[in-house]
Amino acid sequence: MTAxxxxxxxxxxxxxxxxxDHLATGAENQDALAYRRLxxxxxxAVADGAGSSSRASTGSxxxxxxxxxxxxxLFTVAPAGSEVWMATAARYVASLLRLFDQRIDGLAGGxxxxxxxxxxxxxxxxHPPDYLFxxxxxxxGVIVRDRGxxxxxxxxxxxxxxxxxxxxxxxxxxxxxxxxCLVHDPAVGGVALCTDGLIEAxxxxxxxxxxxxxxLAPAEFERYFTAFGADRHDAGxxxxxxxxxxxxxxxxxxxxxxxxxxx
Amino acid sequence: xxxxxxxxxxxxxxxxxxxxxDTSSSMAHQDAIGDLxxxxxxxxxxLQADSNLRRIGELALVTFGAGGVTxxxxxxxxxxxxxxxxxxxxxxNPPPLRASGYSPMVAAVQRALQVVEQRREALRQSGIQMAxxxxxxxxxxxAPTDEAGKRSDRWxxxxxxxxxxxxxxxxLFYAFGVRGADMNVLRxxxxxxxxxxxxxxxxxxxxxxxxxxxxxxxxGRSTDPGTVHDQVRSDIDEMQQMREWLSIQKAP
Numbered sequence: 001m002t003a004x005x006x007x008x009x010x011x012x013x014x015x016x017x018x019x020x021d022h023l024a025t026g027a028e029n030q031d032a033l034a035y036r037r038l039x040x041x042x043x044x045a046v047a048d049g050a051g052s053s054s055r056a057s058t059g060s061x062x063x064x065x066x067x068x069x070x071x072x073x074l075f076t077v078a079p080a081g082s083e084v085w086m087a088t089a090a091r092y093v094a095s096l097l098r099l100f101d102q103r104i105d106g107l108a109g110g111x112x113x114x115x116x117x118x119x120x121x122x123x124x125x126x127h128p129p130d131y132l133f134x135x136x137x138x139x140x141g142v143i144v145r146d147r148g149x150x151x152x153x154x155x156x157x158x159x160x161x162x163x164x165x166x167x168x169x170x171x172x173x174x175x176x177x178x179x180x181c182l183v184h185d186p187a188v189g190g191v192a193l194c195t196d197g198l199i200e201a202x203x204x205x206x207x208x209x210x211x212x213x214x215x216l217a218p219a220e221f222e223r224y225f226t227a228f229g230a231d232r233h234d235a236g237x238x239x240x241x242x243x244x245x246x247x248x249x250x251x252x253x254x255x256x257x258x259x260x261x262x263x
Numbered sequence: 264x265x266x267x268x269x270x271x272x273x274x275x276x277x278x279x280x281x282x283x284x285d286t287s288s289s290m291a292h293q294d295a296i297g298d299l300x301x302x303x304x305x306x307x308x309x310l311q312a313d314s315n316l317r318r319i320g321e322l323a324l325v326t327f328g329a330g331g332v333t334x335x336x337x338x339x340x341x342x343x344x345x346x347x348x349x350x351x352x353x354x355x356n357p358p359p360l361r362a363s364g365y366s367p368m369v370a371a372v373q374r375a376l377q378v379v380e381q382r383r384e385a386l387r388q389s390g391i392q393m394a395x396x397x398x399x400x401x402x403x404x405x406a407p408t409d410e411a412g413k414r415s416d417r418w419x420x421x422x423x424x425x426x427x428x429x430x431x432x433x434x435l436f437y438a439f440g441v442r443g444a445d446m447n448v449l450r451x452x453x454x455x456x457x458x459x460x461x462x463x464x465x466x467x468x469x470x471x472x473x474x475x476x477x478x479x480x481x482x483g484r485s486t487d488p489g490t491v492h493d494q495v496r497s498d499i500d501e502m503q504q505m506r507e508w509l510s511i512q513k514a515p
Contacts, residue, residue, distance in 0.1 A: 020315075023480065178362050200272040207390035213275065214390070220269035227267040249314035250271050252481065 007040050010263045013228045016046075016256040017237040019197060020248045030056040031195050031256040032119075034064035036072060039260035043071035046139055046256045048195040050118035050168055058103070059117030063169055066099040067123040067134075078127030082182060089132050089180050092125070096134075100169055118168040122154060123194050126260070129186040136169060136178045136194035140203070142217045145187040150221035152182055156199055190225035191262040197253030198242075229261040272289050276394030278320050279349060280476060281375045283368075284405035288327030290362035295404060295442055295465075300359050302465035309473055310352050315480065317391055319394055320352035323378050327371035329364030331410050334378060347385075348378040368407035369417040372452075375399050376424070379434065394489075397477055401438040402465075406445035412476070422451055429488040435479060437495070439468050456491035458499060467506070471499045 006012050018029040030049035035042060044066035049056025074092050079085045106115050120137025133141045133154040141154030157167065157177065167177040194202060202221065208214035227233045241247060244257045290296040311317055324335040325348075331438040336342045337349070339356035379397045386393070409415045428434035437456040441463065449457040460468050475495040482491055 200275060203275075204272050204276045205390055207388075211387075212390065213392055215275075218269075218272060221268065223269045231267060233267055237266065237268065241266060245314060246271055249318050250274075252315065 006035075006037055006042055009262055010042065011261050012042075012172050013235045013238055013257075013259040015193060015235070015240060015258075016225040017242045017254065019154075019252050019254045021248075021252045022254060024208075029254045030060055031059035032057070032064045032195070033193075033256050033258045034068045035258060035260070037070040038075050038125070038127070039077060041075065041078060041125065042260060043068050043075065043123060043125045044120065044191065044193050044258050044260055045123035046193045046195050046258050047122070047169075048137065048139060048197070048254065048256070050119045050120075050166070051253075053116050053118040055116040056119060058107070059119035059169070062103045062117065063100055063119045063121040064123075066096055066103060067121060070095045070099055071123070071125050074234055075125050075132075078130065082130075082184065085130060085132060085182050086180075089123050089134065089182065089252065092132075093175075093180065095215070096121070097169070097174065104159060104170075114170040114237060118170045119171055120166075120195070122195070123153075124191055124193060125190060128188065129184055131185070131188060132181040133181045133183070133189060136174055137166060138199070139140075140194055140196075140199065140215075142192045142221055143183060143185070143188050144190045144192075144222050144225040145185065146189045148187055149219060150225075152180065152203065152215060152217040152218040154193075155198055155215060156180055180236050188262075190229060190259060192221075192224060192260075193258045195254065195256040197251045197255040198257060199248075199251075201247050201250040201255075202257075224257075224259060225249065225261050228259060228262055232263070267466040272282060273317050273511040276319050276392055278381055278395035278476075278480065279318070279323070279393065280320060281323045281325065281379055281397065281399045283325045283327070283369070283371050283399060283401045284328040284360065284376045284482060285405060286360050286362050286364070287366040287405055287408075287425075288328070288363045289405050289443070290328070292442075295364035297452045298362055299402075299465045302469050303357050303360075307355050307357070309470075313352075313477075315376055316476065320476075320513075321349040321352075321382070322352060322355045323382075324357055325371050325375045325378070326360060327360070327367045328362060331364075331367055332371045332374045335360075343501065347382065349382050365408045365410065365412035365510060366367070366403065366405045367410045367415075368401070368403060368405075369415060369421050371474075372399070372401060372411070372421060372425075374398065376428070376434070395411050396432060396435050396484055398435045398437070398476065399481060401436070401449070402468065403438070403440060403444050403449070404442040406448060418448055418452055425452060432484055432488070435488060435491060436473075437475060439471070441465070441468060444448060455496070458496075473494075473504060474498050474502055 043066040047060035049060035120138030138156035204218040
């Protein structure tokens with residue numbers, strides 16, 4: 001985690017806890033998070049190492065570090081206009097994948113097996129009022145608007161629990177599976193990134209018009225932003241909550257939430 | 264102090280668990296039915312202590328014995344008609360079961376598959392998906408008969424249906440044979456999910472069922488059923504070994 005100060009007017013609130021299964025066995029948290037200031041903007045990243053992969057925690061750490069390092073190269077200054085944003089976004093994704101590969105390949109004396117480091121990645125590069133989300137896997141991103149409520153803008157790669165094979169940063173089909181979304185909104189008052197261990201606890205669902213479920217950010221989600229923004233609560237209460245029995249009952253998975261809140 | 268942060272959202276997924284229980288006359292022998300009733304009460308408490316299962320689990324109970332196949336109200340309220348055969352885990356409170364009659368096992372498993380399918384469809388229409396494959400557990404001490412008590416080979420028609428449901432990742436099926444069960448039939452119905460527990464009491468059998476539920480809640484729906492069955496068998500074997508070791512330690 002990078003401890004650089006954030007741009008004035010923003011507060012960072014990180015929390016990442018091991019899930020009940022990992023706690024019971026003494027295994028480490030396979031989620032990771034990182035964040036960094038980019039001049040007047042910032043980058044946030046969360047990742048969820050695949051439980052079935054032997055070096056997943058290393059994979060998730062390298063993923064979030066790569067997301068921040070590439071953002072620091074490409075987004076120190078805000079791109080001018082949506083077309084430049086999207087062109088830079090394409091370079092960002094390509095560079096992130098390349099750097100992640102290079103870092104994996106540099107491990108184990110050059111004999112690392114990439115699949116052992118399988119991980120998701122969800123990140124946001126922010127130069128307010130622009131917010132570029134990129135995600136591979138089932139992490140998700142929420143924004144809150146002043147007097148406009150919380151909105152799920154980066155959806156988990158969610159076929160629901162009836163899922164097929166997940167796509168990770170180490171998967172062959174990763175490039176096509178990356179989701180990218182650019183939000184231009186002067187009214188954004190905060191951004192949250194979460195790993196999939198929090199889907200069940202934090203997101204609501206309704207019936208999609210074509211059948212199946214549609215995930216959404218419930219109205220209560222806004223309270224995460226008010227608690228750490230206007231109300232200035234201690235950041236520690238977020239970790240306490242993610243470790244609570246109530247949250248443990250929603251998922252055996254590790255849980256990570258990274259908030260950037262206007263103060 | 265009240266937290267300024269919101270609580271968790273309502274459950275968006277479900278795990279459907281169906282018990283198909285033999286209540287034929289043979290279950291009266293040596294009060295096996297009494298043992299089962301006591302074990303079910305203890306099992307209920309153990310399930311309800313599991314906060315994750317309490318949140319997403321639903322249970323149904325199908326019996327076969329006197330009167331043929333019965334979908335029992337698992338809440339113990341004796342609701343008729345039974346609007347939904349499934350109740351949430353925290354409402355599971357089965358009535359005492361009585362033993363008599365024959366063993367229409369195949370019809371009971373077919374009925375269980377129907378109630379699972381009905382519940383799956385109702386949940387789907389509500390936008391609620393299954394976090395895990397529904398699980399059907401058959402507990403029997405005998406061999407399948409028809410409703411008139413004649414030995415039946417209809418299980419041969421059931422077997423391919425169960426395999427297809429499993430291969431399509433729509434179901435997991437387990438069969439536990441107690442006290443004289445025809446294990447040959449059970450192994451045909453559940454080639455990798457049949458357990459010979461003839462020497463065990465029902466508390467031990469239901470502990471194994473519970474252990475399998477815990478295992479299934481750790482694997483995704485994309486995991487092939489053979490792998491899931493192998494993991495479940497490994498867990499149950501480990502339980503058995505631990506129990507044997509403890510009994511040796513207790514021996515004078």
